[in-house]
Amino acid sequence: MLAQLLAQEPALRVVSSLAGRTERPGVLPGTVRVGGFGGVAGLADYLRAEQVAAVVDATHPFAETMSDHAAQACSQTGVPLVVVQRPPWVAGPGDRWTSVATVAEAAVSLSGIGTRALLTIGRQGVGAFAEVRDVWFLVRSIDPPTTLPPDAELLLDRGPFTLDDERGLLQRNDIDVVVTKNSGGAATGAKLVAARELGIPVVVVQRPALPPGVPIVATAAEAVDWLRRRLLDPRIRCNQRTVTELRP
Template structure:
């Protein structure tokens, strides 16, 4: 059985490790990170050329099932995967880690987009810790606030005029996040609802410091696509296909 896993997320790597070597696994990475952490099994890097290109690749390489384990905000590839799987007549599963849930003491402000998040900043704070990734900084380019931008690779313009870039890769510790908020005088945090434990300590650090958090809601999974909340659940889905 040949399974194509889309995504370089922590969950995608864990799923590849659960399936390999009993199942042939090909993990496809977008190539947006210069030095990605590679999973076990076969790996391809780069795009497919849209839904039609992905469907053609699935057929050519005799893929039996596709698992969309991309980042919860990788909306385009998720919809391309749904179209490609339907075209190639192969089953598709979306592996999505659960989103974050506010607890007592959190000061969360929900936003539907990065642009809406930028509009919410006025009145919330002047020194912003921006952890939405390096691809969407243009949404904040006209904001007057000072920004600390944390990303794996260096971002490109356009970005806010008053920006300091911190290159780092999770997982992050609670003590480290506490120190960062204090050291840079952060008074508002902006993040996406990525879920997972690797970057969650910033939320607790913000809660302890009484700092408001602007959280961008994740886009929905394409309609009709089955989902799993963990690598173990996705592996069970694959095993069920094999046994069926």
């Protein structure tokens, strides 16, 4: 969404940087690069070499390392940085949430909560459940994890998911606990509504803290407005400016 909006700004050259962890990423306009930068120093060198005018951190809310590296590299180079992070989900009446700080804590907390779990945390964290022996898992992921729990079924699927979809999935598989990261957003939030309706408890891994002092916006449109104020002020003489968008 953000890359599409930025592509409509002729004064900006947009580079979308993908980590390369998703096998079939969506098609993006503008220039796309795939792979890491080589830590903070590598990213800082890239920003200088490409004369990047601004960085938009649009990574996943749990991409803690990338967000930290972006904040440090932008601080070192003086490049403006903004983070796009959709609001987190918030428990409401009828929700039965257990909040934990890490995926490892989620694995430990399952004991006594349920025996048939829908695990929707992305493929990278699934290995934390490899030693859980008393729970059957339905592991839903876009790409296959490298490790699965001993008693598990893999479901490769990509949102958005409707409420009817999620309700049916939970009922067909006799799910009695849901495990998720607090990613926020509507695309995957229907599972929480379905769990509430069915009285199913949810183990929620809360987000890591963002680097201090970095401006945060909630939507792609707000990020474009921020960039316009910083880079496209008509009082500033401007040739084409490069904006690097960091994505999952």
